[in-house]
Amino acid sequence: MQVGYYPGCALHGSSNDYEMSVRACLSKLQIDVREIDDWICCGASAAHSLNQKLSVALPARTLGLAERDGLNDILAPCPMCSMELCKAGKALAEDPELRVEISDIVELEITGKSRVLNLIQVLQEFGVEKIQSLATRSLSEFKPACYYGCLLTRPPKVLKFDDCEQPESMEKILGLLGAVPVDWNFKTECCGAGMTLANEDTVLDLSHKIISDAIDHGANCLVVACPMCHVNLDMKQAAVKERFGVQRDMVVYYLSDLVGIAMGIDEKDLGVDRHYVVKD
């Protein structure tokens, strides 16, 4: 299986532990991960707040590059990136005039044949039963609270992925690998997103609620598939602890971390030791 790889700013920047994790995990699954040459920023929240066309053109260029490179599937592990790519793809598919205009602007032909997938979807495409057969150990000591955040399942009409209010896709994968995911209330509640530095109080408050609810429902760790969520829940956990107190430390794993661990990959190779909150 081959996927085009779009790391986005986060995975090459402050969240390169996520990239380590994704690469190690997918390499073990023998998925060929090919980074798209000359990719640019997806626009994130900045572009769509300022200029509609820019917010389509930026991700459209990446879609065009993927087509140029003959890549039918694009993995964007960051949900903001994967959502912006999907949204641009949908806008171009629905408006032929816009597609012509944007193709002109980005100087690339975009036909829309490349599919954009998040990390969970790539694992589903590969086949969760296949992953199970490759597992060398059970994840039975892990009781994860699977946290989806705001963008993995929304907007539902763009992404059409999982149930946007009560998602279960991560739980299904981890359950098959022996983990015991808990049912909890804050799967899709906001963690404070990009306000980590600009409005730390809000982030601490929201992240505290998430961590507490997970602990209340019997979880012993959190699982995320988003670098932003990881920053707020992991990097900021010490500040949360200081401000509000938490019943216990909660390691925040990337989904690829746990899948990798199940397949016997060393935690160091997955970058798990680079998290702020580590297992005692």
Place this chain on the structure above:
Amino acid sequence: MAKIGVFTCWCGENIAQNVDVQHVAAEIAKLPNVHCSIEYKYMCSEPGQAMIREKIAAEKLTGMVIASCSPHMHLNTFRKAAKNAGLNPYQVEMANIREHCSWVHRNREEATLKAVDLVKMAVAKVRKNQELVPIDIPVTKRVLVVGGGVAGIQAALDIADAGYEVVMVEREPSIGGRMAGLSETFPTLDCSQCILTPRMVDIGQHPNITLHTYSEVAKVEGFIGNFKASILKKARYVDVNTCTGCGTCWNSCPSKKTPSEFDFGLGTRTAIYVPFPQAVPAKPVIDQNACIKLTKGKCGVCMKKCQANAIDFDDKDALVEEEVGAVIVATGFKLFQIGKEQDLEGQSGYGEYGYDKYPDVIDSLQFERLASASGPTNGEIRRPSDGKVPKNIVFISCVGSRDNAKGVPYCSKVCCMYTAKHTMLYKHKVHDGVAHVFYMDIRAGGKNYEEFVRRAIEQDGAQYHRGRVSKITEKHGTLIVRGVDTLAGLPLTIEADMVVLASAIKPTNGAQELAQKLNVGYDNYGFLSESHPKLRPVETASAGVFVCGACQGPKDIPESVAQASAAAAKTLVIFSKEELTRDPEIAKVNEKVCAGCFTCQRVCAFNAIEQVDIRSPNGKLIKRIARVNPGLCMGCGTCVAVCPSKSVDLSGTTEQQVYSMVKSLT
């Protein structure tokens, strides 16, 4: 040789002011076939009509034109006058020289010229008019009522009491519909079953009513006055004639775990069961999927214990044919699905409310069962999770209704009222309980409705919060309801023991399929379409098929009952005559030249065109042609326009008539 009389009216000053009526009469007198041309001040008056009748008789007129007001005003008046004088009423035409001429043109010369033209056109048409005779079709004076809820029951009783036979078909094992499951009804807080069951018993005992329960309509053929319905009677496995309803069977049945449909899953029932104690008929059915004997071949305890030998495991589905003259559809409603199971692809329900996830989040019909004295908790309000009495309940209005994003855009009409009722029922049973209502607006438009809602708030202490709920989560058995109070401008979180969702009202399953069988239209949401939203609320596009109750749109019990009586009245109009008389201005196929392409059949909105085999005397098929059913054709003429060979024509507006009218203007 046609002899046409033209009568031009002054209409007092209304026409004469701007049209030189005498000039018109004089000009028209010059036309061929015009035998007499008279003008008079008030043609529609008694002396005017007398004059017309005299002229027809004296001059032996074969056709007549009245140049006066709009035909919508007085065409029937003049047709009657003609008929009384012995002239076929369809040999009468009108020229509208008032609404279309004198009232809108001030220039006398122009108006008069136009009036002459208009009368010329009418004369040209009437030259080609033919004598038409109203069409008589026989009527079977029996009605099929589909649906045994309060609307169906009302319609059936009205018609049966008038002396006509009724066939009622009900899908469930018992009649009663949604109303049988309610606890108390607004605004009187009458016990729902107490006011309904006497009616249900009347249905069961009425000599004029044949009741088929646990049955569905399989097929309907025919047309007004002459329908043939095939009814599928599902196998009951119990003989209703010998069963005494003693209850020994359902009290001994070992299969007890099937979720009860009547209690919307809050309780369980046995495999052999009556849905509720006051069921009509009070005879059980066996659920073939839950019965151990029918699925595994073991048990059979009920049969062994039945003293009346009423149980028959070899029972089969049966088809019954009924001939009726009219059909009344009263199939009712169901609630919008807000849990994980959705009947429409791409619909995601309301996952944020946790229905299907948290057992203490229920919908309004389930709450009715909790409040009902014969319900799964004997009328005590208890949490489905642990059976405890909730100390507070949050009611959420508009779940699915008025929602362009995820639900349906319309208002379900009854929820504001029943939510207020629920707060009152709760308070009457749990005196220290607190009811919270999250609402967008309060719609209480009926008689005593507004006062009822005020009582809930002012006397029974219901707390109303204007705002929506964003999410319901659960913590240690308590439901955390996060919403907003827009009047206070603040978010509002309530820790609740139970949440009741007022889900949108939708038509029942199978309503669309039934509508298609009856050629009745339906809208995007499956509600059956009435002929005219204002003036014909119970008729449909199919003559002889009527709708009433919630299947036509969300409505409360008083409206359902009123509509049911309206549908019954319409049916009784059909039954009031031995034969139905229909307007003869309908289409007719020239069978000699029809090539049998059936383009006409494809465009007919009333399915009035049939395919008919023309056979030689020894039975050999010569050709298959189209024939218009005079019982169904509404006379629109669309078939005439599409026919490639012009083999079909419309009586009253034939091709030649229209050409003559237009040509007369040359």
Place this chain on the structure above:
Amino acid sequence: MSDEKEQFEPKIIAYVCNWCTYLGADLAGTNRLEYPANVRIVRLPCTGRIDFNLMVKAFEAGADSVLVSGCHPGDCHYTTGNFHARRRWILFRSLLDTMGIDVDRIHFTWISAAEGKKWQEVVTDITESTRKLGPYTAYQRVCGES
């Protein structure tokens, strides 16, 4: 020449449906809304009844403009008649155009029983625009009886 044009009174034939436009025209009358006296209405049960021949006959009879008017989509008394009329209209317009008939002289509107004012406006507009186009002599020259 221009004098002749000013005095030219166009002849307009209107095929209207009995339930909507005819009643709309009645309403214009009841409200005494004045409009030019050039239109002659042919009352039909439904616009669905109107086919190609009727348009051609109207021009044959010397009409300078033809108007077809019925119920708004969704409101047809016979439920679908006006949908058929609309579909037919879309085809006919191209066909008539190809045949060389001046499509500026053919008009299609929806006028409901409540739209008396619209009837007044439509008739006034068509009368004036036809007046500017002048008499439809071209049709008579090519197709009319010689």
